[in-house]
Amino acid sequence: MELVVRTLSKQYPHKLAVDRVSLTLTPGIYGLLGANGAGKTTLLQIAGTLDIPDSGRVIYDGTDISEMKDRRLSEFRNRNIGFIFQFYNLVANLTARENVELASQIVPDAQDARQALADVGLADRVDNFPAQLSGGEQQRVAIARAVAKNPKILLCDEPTGALDYNTGKQVLRILQDMSRKKGATVVIVTHNSAIAPIADRVIRMHDGRVSSIEVNEHPMDIEELEW
Secondary structure, eight states: OOEEEEEEEEEETTEEEEEEEEEEEOSEEEEEEOOTTSSHHHHHHHHTTSSOOSEEEEEETTEEGGGOOHHHHHHHHHHHEEEEOSSOOOOTTSOHHHHHHGGGGTOTTOOOHHHHHHHTTOGGGTTOOGGGSOHHHHHHHHHHHHHHTOOSEEEEESTTTTSOHHHHHHHHHHHHHHHHHHOOEEEEEESOGGGGGGOSEEEEEETTEEEEEEEOSSOOOGGGOOO
């Protein structure tokens, strides 16, 4: 699925968070890098239809979703977009498995919840509630839930921030497979520039603007990545 943003801008009371940003994203992996306050997360939220720009357009496969009404927009988001954010947003009274199974209520071809949890190293924690899990484990449940939808667009804000090195690589492998094997467009917001070599393109932001876009002709395999 192609995602196009055209001259997006977003002003907060004391800061211009996104300043006339235009991008075209096709299936592949994108690293979105920049310092705190550069506008990365705001751009991600607007692209994912979770926030509304002051001006500009968001277009998926030729459809301008800026014109969609709330109900249709929600249906589009549920069918096509997966989110991995720094805050886990798990349902406290559901087990890890039940949290991931929420995906099957949204899309008809969701992955098996137990397998999705096994893929992030939580095969032995499927019946635990969020309060019984560490922060890193909760993050992995959130990742499994997002991936289980088989989304066409996967938007990730610091997906490895709460994870140890080995688990972080395991999660990056899953994200890479989503792109390489399932044709998803994966956007990874990160402060960790060491992750950039796995991306097909690296987008750098500064003060709400795109400062550069670098094409990586030979993206690194996850197994070779170190940081």
